[in-house]
Amino acid sequence: MSYEDLIRRAERLLGKDPEAAAGAYIRAVEENPNRGEAYYGLGRAYAALGKVEEARDAFRRAAKLMPHDATAFHNLGVMAFRAGRLEEAQDALRRAVELKGDYPEALYALGRAYEEDGRLVDARLAFHKSLQVRPGWEKAREALGRVESKLSQPGALDKYRRILLVMDQGIGNMVMLTPALRALKELLPEAQITVLGRKPSVEVLEGLGVNVITEPEEDASYDIGFYTIWSADYERAFGRKLREQCGGKLYKVQMDDPDLHESEHHMKIPRLMGYSGPTPEPYCALRDVDVPWGEGEKVVALSDTTLDHPAWQRKRWPYFRELAWRLVERGYKVALVGGPSEAARFDPKGWPEVYNLLGRYDIPGTAGVLKKCCLFIGNDSGPAHMAGALGVPTFVLFGPTKASKNIPLGASVRAISKNLPCSPCQYTPRWEACRDWACMKSLSAEEVLEAVFPQKPSVQVVQARELELMDKSYEGCGLERREDGRLYVVRDGRAEPLRVHIIGAGRANFPWGMENEVKRTLEIMGAEVVETDYRLDRADFRDKFLREAHLAMVFKGSGIPPELIRQYPGRIVLWYPDDVFVTAHGRMDMEYNSWAFDTVYTFQRSAVEEFKKYGAKDVRWLPLAMSPYLHRKLPLPPEERERYDISFVGNLFPNRKR
Structure with a gap:
């Protein structure tokens, strides 16, 4: 009987007589020992007979002869797992997933091998990925829930003592990584955290208590590793070595939402770990x-910095010299901060007398200078992130880049932008097409000064007729307006x-944040409004979050722990303003914390049932809307009316600019 005949006979026998099938496969192997499918079939027969070691050996031979066959490695991993050979199982199953990324059974089996080995973070990732490939798979969902429950138990992270993070970009990117590093240190105080990064960016981390390297160490090994969203250069240069040093357990953080703040992308790492x-x-x-000035002098730091690359020159604002003159006229001194490239191109001609500190300090020294300034004004670049982190009042000039993603962290940070219809163009085709960089050139020094030193804001007054109409809507709701113009809750x-x-994130997203419009409207209506920014109020977020109110309204709420939401002392609702079917983070947010709110409001009628799938009990459709009693038609200037056939003017979110 030929090899092919033996294989066909074995296949027919496998379902009803695995012993006879094994005999046929053995004869096929003897006929042609260099064909992997015979060994693969033999492994299946032995597995059906419960002969785990024999099946493992057959699948091992099949995988050797068929090195690109994911199913051979999957079955080898399963048999190795049953034999208690966890390391071998993990190696085989990782190879199966490398060969076929959308292989839910292999991902699930890999998760089980990791779970049995106490590698709960790796198991969580594997089970989660299996659910992404096969949504609704109950077995994987139960396994994921089981592992997440174990992660909260003492000793759950004992397998993770050496952690690698790769970040190969600039100073600002490194500052935005530091919240994640701090969270990891809080979670794993005894772990050694290593950051692979570039000079001078890694100088940001001095004194943080992490190990810093600028190229892989020869004899290093790590329990787990992560490529941050900015690591492609080092992945290309060192990928194979880093993967070996992490034992294959090296994961990449995806930038799945370009509007999410960069620090929150990095925070996925500690949150993943519990x-x-x-x-x-x-x-x-x-x-x-x-510094060359005395204590008490009012010194403003100006920073015309950006990455020394042609594509990033568009981030530079062209009127710093004029701004310096205006500041001096107001009685301020001016200090110029930046690196060697800024020092090389600086021309003092036409400038007022300034403290030229360009290129004189390393990162910690520059931070020392910024700390002694009363204000910082600069481009969207590294020094702005340093100033924000140091608590210096910081004003950042935005044009082509996204403030929602890049605004520096800190309690006293504000973005200044001309808000042109084409801005921001980052991550759009307009970036390459732009030639005039009008978003920065059209922002005048006078406009920047007005943003930094605003005049007293005008008070918006609601007409008595409009108040009367609004008051009618309160009837029967337990609300009434009193003579002082305020709304009162009447109970018993x-x-x-x-x-x-x-x-x-109203302050972080100012002026685009939907929260700002709702806050202003509620105040016009007579309500007292307190505000907590879950991006900027990190230092005392818990205390601010738990401030009592008749109603707490959470907008989006990405990353707010569900257990904290459940502790809120009053009624708390979520108004989710994003498209959950389009945005990659939508489903993650639904799964993470939407179930913890008393009520969820969505502007998508079709998303009501989707939120309920993730455990939200009370979900209601609340579309984005306007009231003619609170909103005004905005007359456009003649040149704008002629430019467009149809105009839509709403909140000026970056994704609405084209």
């Missing part, structure tokens, strides 16, 4: 330095001012 607290404050190494004969707690 961290459930608020995002920590950023960090920047600081060294005290002597007692009245107290209506207090609404808005929790979102």
Whole structure:
């Protein structure tokens, strides 16, 4: 009987007589020992007979002869797992997933091997990926829940003592990584955390208590590793070596939402490992330095910095010299901060007298200079992130790049932008097409000064007729307006001012944040509004979050721990303003914490049932809307009316600019 005939006979026998099938496969192997399918079939027959070691050996031979066959490695991994050979199982199953990324059975089996080995973070990743490939797979969902429950137990992270993070980009990117590093240190105080990065960016981390390297160490080994969203250069240069040093357990953080703040992308790492607290404050190494001005002098730091690459020159604002003159006229001194490339191109001609500190300090020394300034004004670049992290009042000039993703972290940071329709163009075809960089050139020094030193804001007054119409809508709701113009909650004969707690990213996203419009509208209506920014109020987020109100409204709420939401002392609702079917983070947010709110509001009628799938009990459709009593038609100037056939003017979110 020929080899092919033996294989066909074995296949027919396998389902009803695995013993006879094994005999046919053995004869096929003897006929042609260099064909992997015979060994693969033999492994299946032995597995059906419960002969685990024999099946493992057959699948091992099949995988050797068929090195690109994912199913051979999958079955080898399963048999190795049954034989208690966990390391061999993990190696085989990782190879199966490398060969076929959308292989849910191999991902699930890999998760089980990791779980049995106590590698719960790796198991969590594997089970989660299997569910992404096969949504709704109950076995994988149960396994994921089981592992996540184990992660909260003492000793759950004992397998993770050496952690590698790869970040190969600039100073600002490194500052935005520091909240994640701080969270990891809080979660794993005894672990050695290593950051592979570039000079001078890694100087940001001095004193943080992490190990810093600028190229892979020869004899290093890590329990787990992560490529951050900025690691492609080092992945190309050192990928094979780093993968070996991590034993194959090297994962890549995906930038699945270009509008999500960069620090929150990095925070996926500690949250994956079980961290459930608020995002920590950023960090920047600081060294005290002597400065050429006296204590008490009002000195403004100006920073015309950017990456020394042609594509990034568009981030530079062209009017720093004029701004310096205006600041001097106001009685301020000016200090110029930047690196060697800024020092080389600086021309002092036409400038007022300034403290030229360009290229004179390393990163900690520059931080020491910034700390002694009363204000910072600069491009979207490294020094702006340093100033924000140091608590210096910081004003950042944005044009082509996304403030929602790049705004420096810190309690006293504000973005200044001309808000042109074409801006920001980052991550769009307009980036390459732009030639005039109008978003920066059209932002005048006078406009920057107005943003830094604003005049007293005008008070918006609602007409009496409009108040009367709004008051009618309160009838029967337990609300009434009193003579002082404020709204009161009336309960059991007692009245107290209506207090609404808005929790979102309104200050971080200013002026685009939807939270800002809702806050202003509620205040016009007569409510008292307190605000917590879950991106900027990190240092005392828990205390601010738990401030009592009649109603807490959370906008989006990505990353707020569900257990903290459940502790809120009053009614708390989520208004989710994103498209959950389009945005990659939508489903992650639904799964993570939407179930913890008393009520979920979505502007998508089709998403109501989707939220319920993730455990949200009370889900309602609340579309984005306007009220003619609170909103005004905005007359456009003639040149704008002629430019467009149809104009839509809403909140000026970056993704609405084209």
